[in-house]
Amino acid sequence: GAGVSQSPSNKVTEKGKDVELRCDPISGHTALYWYRQSLGQGLEFLIYFQGNSAPDKSGLPSDRFSAERTGGSVSTLTIQRTQQEDSAVYLCASIPGLITDTQYFGPGTRLTVL
Amino acid sequence: AQKVTQAQTEISVVEKEDVTLDCVYETRDTTYYLFWYKQPPSGELVFLIRRNSFDEQNEISGRYSWNFQKSTSSFNFTITASQVVDSAVYFCALSEYGSSNTGKLIFGQGTTLQVKP
Numbered sequence: 364g365a366g367v368s369q370s371p372s373n374k375v376t377e378k379g380k381d382v383e384l385r386c387d388p389i390s391g392h393t394a395l396y397w398y399r400q401s402l403g404q405g406l407e408f409l410i411y412f413q414g415n416s417a418p419d420k421s422g423l424p425s426d427r428f429s430a431e432r433t434g435g436s437v438s439t440l441t442i443q444r445t446q447q448e449d450s451a452v453y454l455c456a457s458i459p460g461l462i463t464d465t466q467y468f469g470p471g472t473r474l475t476v477l
Numbered sequence: 478a479q480k481v482t483q484a485q486t487e488i489s490v491v492e493k494e495d496v497t498l499d500c501v502y503e504t505r506d507t508t509y510y511l512f513w514y515k516q517p518p519s520g521e522l523v524f525l526i527r528r529n530s531f532d533e534q535n536e537i538s539g540r541y542s543w544n545f546q547k548s549t550s551s552f553n554f555t556i557t558a559s560q561v562v563d564s565a566v567y568f569c570a571l572s573e574y575g576s577s578n579t580g581k582l583i584f585g586q587g588t589t590l591q592v593k594p
Contacts, residue, residue: 396581406568406584419579454522462572462580463510463529468522 365389367457367469375475376445384440384472388457395438396458396466397422397430401451409453412438445476479504481571483585490559491593498554498588500569506530511545511552512570512582522568528552559592566590 368387376382388395397409408422412432423429427446432438442449452473456466480503490496502511513525526536528545536543540557556563566589570582 394580398582405586406570406582408581408583411579411581419581422581452520456522458580462578463574464580465512465524465527466580466582467524468514470519470521473520 367455367467369453369455369469369472371472372470373473373475375477377477378447379444381441381443382445382474384442384453384474386438386440386455386457386469388436388438388455389467391459392457393435393460394458394462394464395432396456397438397440398454398456399451400454400471404451406454409440442474445474447476450474450476479506479571479573479583481569481583481585483567483569483588485588486586487589487591489591489593492561493558494592495555495557496559496590496592498556498567498569498590500552500554500585502550502552502569502571504550504571504573506573506575508574510572510574512572513543513552513554514568514570516566516568516587518565525554556590559590561592561594564590564592 370385395412400406410430411419414435415432427443430440452471454471456468458464482501509530511528515523533545542555544553566587568587569585
């Protein structure tokens with residue numbers, strides 16, 4: 364079946380603008396994670412959703428970052444007033460439901476802030 | 478605190494050589510999982526293996542094998558008879574289930590493997 368999909372695949376924006384990144388998890392998967400991959404910091408956890416709630420937002424780097432999930436499916440990661448240090452690949456992963464399940468990742472969104 | 482260390486930043490081998498990628502982890506939990514993911518040039522993270530902390534049996538899958546040793550907190554990955562298609566960045570990751578109820582992954586810095594023809 365279809366895997367995790369993310370859009371857009373690439374996003375170039377100007378410093379100070381807001382951006383929205385989208386994640387479509389595997390159908391039926393109830394839990395979803397966002398990670399960020401940057402040259403300086405490697406792969407970092409951002410936020411975890413179980414259903415529509417986010418019990419762990421501990422990885423969000425600042426209050427400019429927020430995420431929501433609606434209908435227990437699609438998730439949107441929003442970055443307000445983007446900064447150059449936000450440039451990274453943003454990855455989404457989903458699991459069927461148990462936190463012990465294996466996470467399957469989408470192709471990522473490459474964000475470049477000029 | 479939890480941590481994953483992949484000391485080898487880059488490895489270069491010639492095709493058909495065997496290569497081992499090292500992974501050392503730190504955790505206070507007794508219940509955890511360890512993972513290896515492959516990231517080819519296309520960028521997508523591809524799941525390779527998952528082991529739980531109660532299962533120290535080594536595993537072999539084709540040319541891939543994994544050696545899990547709790548005594549040394551290591552989870553090393555060996556590719557036998559490497560091929561050019563094995564060229565990628567490989568990530569080791571840890572997920573704790575004793576103190577954490579989210580299953581978030583803590584990644585190592587990754588090892589870039591280049592297999593030359």
